[in-house]
Amino acid sequence: MFFVSANAARHALDAMADLWPQWPVGLHWLAVGESTAAEIHRAGLAPEYPRSGFNSEAVLALPCLADVAGKRILICRGDGGRDWLAARLRERGATVDVIPFYRRLPAPDRHCPDDIDTVMITSVEGWRALAGRIPAHARVIAAGERVAAAVAADHAGPVVTAASAHDSDMLAALPG
Template sequence: MSRVLITRPAGQGEALAARLRAAGHDVELVPALRIEPLPLADEHRRRLLDLDLYHAVFFVSANAAHHALAAMADLWPQWPVGLHWLAVGESTAAVIRQAGLTPAYPRSGFNSEAVLALPCLAEVRDRRILICRGDGGRDWLAARLRERGATVDVIPFYRRLPDPRRHCPDGIDTVMITSVEGWRALADRIAADIMVIAAGDRVAAAVAASHAGPVITAASAHDSDMLAALPG
C-alpha cells in the first residue's frame, strides 16, 4: 500500500483521507495552499445587488461557493428566484444546498468543459451570467459563454497563497495534486522518485513540465477519481 500526501487546503482533504485509509493506505494531510478571503469591491457589490438579473451563477469551487454565498446572503435576506445555481461538482453543490438552494452540476467531468455542457447554458445569447471564483482563476468558461452571446461578469472572492507550513513528509511515495497553483507551491519540495497523481489534464501537464518522476492523470479532482487513479 502507498503512503499518500493530500495537499488540499485545510479542512478539505479529510473525506478523501478517510477513503484512502479505508483502502489500506497511510495518509498525511499537508496543505499546499491557504485560502484568504478578498474584500468585496464596490463594483462587485453593485453586481451582487443585481443578482436577480442574472440567468445563472456559477461557483468554480467549494471555496468560491462558501465565500460568495456568504457575501450574497448579506445583501439578499431572501434568495432571488429563477436563477440557475451551477456547481463544478458534488462538493461545491453541497455548499450550495447548505444555503437552501438547488444546484445543477455535471455528473462526470467536474470541470469547466463539463459545466458548459449543462442544458441551461446551451442558449445564453443576451443573458447575464456570473462566475464566482478565486483571484486569477481560469478564463476558459467565461470566454466560451461570451462566444455564445452571453454577458459574463467575474467576481473573485478569495485568493490562494502558498501555505508557509507546506512540506513533503518523510516516507511519502505518492502526492495528490488538485490544482496548478498547488503544484507550483509544492513542486520544489517533491523528490523526483515520488509519484504524482494530478487532477485532470491541465494539472497533469503543469506537473509533468517540472517533475521528473511518474505522473498519473486522474479524471478530475473528485475524491472518487483521485482514489481510482491510485495504482493497486
C-alpha cells in the same frame, strides 16, 4: 450564477446572504461538481452540475449553457482562477462578470520529506505552489488531463492522471 469550487460557493453565498434578505427568484445556480453543489444546497438552493468531469469543460457542456446569448452570468471563484469558461461563455454571446471571493496563498515554504512517495494535486494552482517541494521520485496523481500536463512539464517522476478531482477518482488512481 456559477460557483467554481466549494470554497467559492461558501464565501460567495456568505457574502450574498448579508446583502439579500432572501435569494432572488429565477436565477440558475450552477456548480462545478458534487462538493460545490453541497455547499449551495446548504443555502437552500438547488444547483445544476455535471455528473462527471467536475471541470469547466464539463460545466460548459451542460444543456442550460448551450444558448446563453444575451444572458448575464456571474462566475464566483478564487482570485487568479482560470478564465477559460468566461471566455467560452462570452463567445456564445453572454455577458460574464467574474468576482473572486477568496485568495489562494502559498503554503509555508517547507520542503517535503524525501520519503514521500505519492502526492495528490487537484489544480494547476496547487501544483505551482508545491512543485519545487515535491521529491523528484514521488508519484504525482493529478486531477484530469490539464493538471497532469502542468505537472508533467515540471516533474521528473511518474505522473498518474485521475479521471477528475472527485475524491473517488483521486483514490482510484492510487496504485493497487
